[in-house]
Amino acid sequence: MLKCGMSGSQVKVFGKAIQALSRISDELWLDPSEKGLALRSVNSCRSAYGCVLFSPVFFQHYQWSTSVDMNNGTKSNLNCKLGIKSILPIFRCLNSLERNVEVCKIFTRSDKCKVVIQLFCRHGIKKTHNVCFQESQPLQVIFEKNTCSNTLMIQPRVLAEAIVLFTSSQEEVTLAVTPLEVCIKSSTEESMDLNSSVYSEMFVGPHEFEFFQIGVDTEITFCCKELKGMLIFSEATHAPITMHFDFPGKPMALNIDHMLLEANFVLATLADEPSRASSPQSLCLSQKRKRSDLPCSNSKVGKKDSKGMESISRKVAPRKLYADEILSNISALENSGSPIMKRVNSDTEEEPGSPSLRKCKAKNNLMEVMPKSYFCISDIEHLPPLSKKPGFGVG
Amino acid sequence: MKFRAKIADAACLNHFTRVSCMVAKLARTCTLRIRPHALNFILADPAGGGVSMWCELPQENFFSEFQMEGVSEDNNAIYVELAAENLSRALKTAQNARALKVKLTNKHFPCLTVSIELVSVSSSSRMVTHDIPVKVIPRKLWRNLQEPTVPDADVSIYLPVLKTMKSVVEKMKNISNQLIIEANLNGDLNLKIESELVCVTTHFKDLGEVQVDIRKFLQFLAGQQVNPTRGVCNIVSHKMVHFDLLHEDVSLQYFIPALS
Numbered sequence: 001m002l003k004c005g006m007s008g009s010q011v012k013v014f015g016k017a018i019q020a021l022s023r024i025s026d027e028l029w030l031d032p033s034e035k036g037l038a039l040r041s042v043n044s045c046r047s048a049y050g051c052v053l054f055s056p057v058f059f060q061h062y063q064w065s066t067s068v069d070m071n072n073g074t075k076s077n078l079n080c081k082l083g084i085k086s087i088l089p090i091f092r093c094l095n096s097l098e099r100n101v102e103v104c105k106i107f108t109r110s111d112k113c114k115v116v117i118q119l120f121c122r123h124g125i126k127k128t129h130n131v132c133f134q135e136s137q138p139l140q141v142i143f144e145k146n147t148c149s150n151t152l153m154i155q156p157r158v159l160a161e162a163i164v165l166f167t168s169s170q171e172e173v174t175l176a177v178t179p180l181e182v183c184i185k186s187s188t189e190e191s192m193d194l195n196s197s198v199y200s201e202m203f204v205g206p207h208e209f210e211f212f213q214i215g216v217d218t219e220i221t222f223c224c225k226e227l228k229g230m231l232i233f234s235e236a237t238h239a240p241i242t243m244h245f246d247f248p249g250k251p252m253a254l255n256i257d258h259m260l261l262e263a264n265f266v267l268a269t270l271a272d273e274p275s276r277a278s279s280p281q282s283l284c285l286s287q288k289r290k291r292s293d294l295p296c297s298n299s300k301v302g303k304k305d306s307k308g309m310e311s312i313s314r315k316v317a318p319r320k321l322y323a324d325e326i327l328s329n330i331s332a333l334e335n336s337g338s339p340i341m342k343r344v345n346s347d348t349e350e351e352p353g354s355p356s357l358r359k360c361k362a363k364n365n366l367m368e369v370m371p372k373s374y375f376c377i378s379d380i381e382h383l384p385p386l387s388k389k390p391g392f393g394v395g
Numbered sequence: 396m397k398f399r400a401k402i403a404d405a406a407c408l409n410h411f412t413r414v415s416c417m418v419a420k421l422a423r424t425c426t427l428r429i430r431p432h433a434l435n436f437i438l439a440d441p442a443g444g445g446v447s448m449w450c451e452l453p454q455e456n457f458f459s460e461f462q463m464e465g466v467s468e469d470n471n472a473i474y475v476e477l478a479a480e481n482l483s484r485a486l487k488t489a490q491n492a493r494a495l496k497v498k499l500t501n502k503h504f505p506c507l508t509v510s511i512e513l514v515s516v517s518s519s520s521r522m523v524t525h526d527i528p529v530k531v532i533p534r535k536l537w538r539n540l541q542e543p544t545v546p547d548a549d550v551s552i553y554l555p556v557l558k559t560m561k562s563v564v565e566k567m568k569n570i571s572n573q574l575i576i577e578a579n580l581n582g583d584l585n586l587k588i589e590s591e592l593v594c595v596t597t598h599f600k601d602l603g604e605v606q607v608d609i610r611k612f613l614q615f616l617a618g619q620q621v622n623p624t625r626g627v628c629n630i631v632s633h634k635m636v637h638f639d640l641l642h643e644d645v646s647l648q649y650f651i652p653a654l655s
């Protein structure tokens with residue numbers, strides 16, 4: 001059960017969060033807890049995750065409670081999944097919303113599986129939106145930022161200037177760092193030819209960052225679209241973005257820490273070519289070998305021939321691209337049990353089989369080259385429960 | 396073949412960017428000709444609708460440094476083909492640039508490399524590089540890319556303000572695909588469309604007829620962002636319309652053939 005209210009200017013920030021998360025996926029979880037109201041989103045390929053947590057003091061008033069199941073007395077949270085298409089239009093034209101809305105109230109009616117969003121505007125106008133939700137336990141990604149060797153904190157404007165260099169046709173962006181400089185560039189593919197798009201690169205010196213710590217020289221490649229989502233949101237909060245990352249293949253985290261809210265985006269990165277033969281890469285592989293008794297081997301990482309990669313990817317099921325993370329639901333955490341995905345009303349959920357591969361057409365590049373040994377949801381069930389170490393926990 | 400040039404002045408950079416945006420609006424690929432004294436953007440499309448464009452930029456008006464070495468001593472020119480939008484987009488990122496350098500390079504394949512030195516908020520420099528893939532055009536195809544001859548026109552008149560013409564033609568586009576351009580030696584120009592139900596004429600003043608495809612005309616007008624110092628329209632009756640625009644430091648000629 002959720003009941004909260006916010007003012008016009010808070011609605012703008014809330015709306016920006018929804019816009020940012022809409023870049024990740026078409027669905028959004030509304031997840032209230034004592035820590036505040038979290039908005040969560042995971043894309044269908046499981047290569048990007050976003051969460052914006054609004055603390056209770058962000059709102060004018062904030063109430064939440066667990067509901068108790070009549071039959072067996074178990075407590076359950078609000079398991080509320082909304083379609084982005086239903087909720088995004090409500091928060092369109094944020095500038096005019098900020099001017100016109102005096103109060104915005106959001107509350108749930110669990111008897112009817114609806115979220116009610118009421119906008120009390122000037123001149124006595126009241127807009128009420130009843131949005132149906134699907135009961136679905138939210139996904140949460142746990143990512144230990146403090147173990148990353150590289151940390152950069154930068155004002156969003158600088159990143160935005162860099163991102164504008166890359167066209168919408170270029171999906172992936174590479175971030176190359178050394179202790180002396182940072183380079184943001186188009187990711188190069190093997191088969192560059194005359195019809196390829198412009199290759200661009202931009203160098204940024206360490207003094208432009210608010211915090212600059214590079215432990216490992218590295219180059220990571222990730223999807224531009226989700227980064228843009230995070231940038232939209234950070235510009236609204238005027239807070240700097242912190243990037244935590246390590247070696248290629250390991251996901252990177254983008255983080256905004258603000259008094260009233262906290263945003264975390266975790267993006268998968270492209271795994272490295274084995275020609276590098278650097279130790280982080282082999283570490284990555286051995287950890288996976290221990291975990292996965294999946295039939296596919298890691299040798300696929302080695303294929304340089306892009307055609308070869310394409311044919312491989314068609315044979316395998318869609319991969320979830322998190323390395324050593326625990327992809328779990330919140331109740332599993334509470335039970336400190338195995339990270340098995342649990343869903344209520346699972347018949348309404350899509351199976352993690354080929355349908356999600358269809359949706360990932362845009363992410364084919366990333367999907368094709370990532371090593372297979374990341375988990376599929378269904379495969380997690382076969383694995384023994386993961387220990388809480390190696391130190392991963394949300395910051 | 397060598398080419399390197401530098402633009403150090405913000406106004407020149409701005410103007411060059413605008414010209415390249417204009418070219419990008421007219422066609423997807425265009426030819427860039429580099430000669431010791433000028434750059435040309437060329438669009439020759441004889442097979443298609445026959446629209447062709449010739450744009451000349453005298454290099455001293457734009458570049459503070461300019462060096463080139465053509466294919467050979469007798470043929471001291473370089474012809475390359477590129478996607479016009481790639482160039483305009485790369486130039487648009489150079490809004491606050493201190494300097495812009497452009498040169499022909501060969502990184503896996505021939506590229507026009509644009510290096511920009513941006514001034515960031517903290518007044519420190521940031522380097523941005525764009526490698527735009529280009530295709531070198533062999534000498535045997537150069538024939539098709541020469542400066543077109545200005546036809547002997549039946550009527551030659553000055554153009555009215557382009558923005559006005561553009562808004563008129565945009566509305567006309569919804570009614571008909573064909574536009575009749577009439578001009579006479581008294582300095583009158585008419586834009587006329589006819590359909591079954593309606594006939595609309597906009598008078599800029601009077602006579603001398605050519606029918607052209609309205610979309611091509613609109614495309615040409617849409618590309619014009621700055622009103623030229625002088626714009627001349629030459630009409631060869633029933634054959635073609637030729638627009639000759641002269642800006643301060645750029646000249647642009649555009650040909651639209653008549654619909655038969």
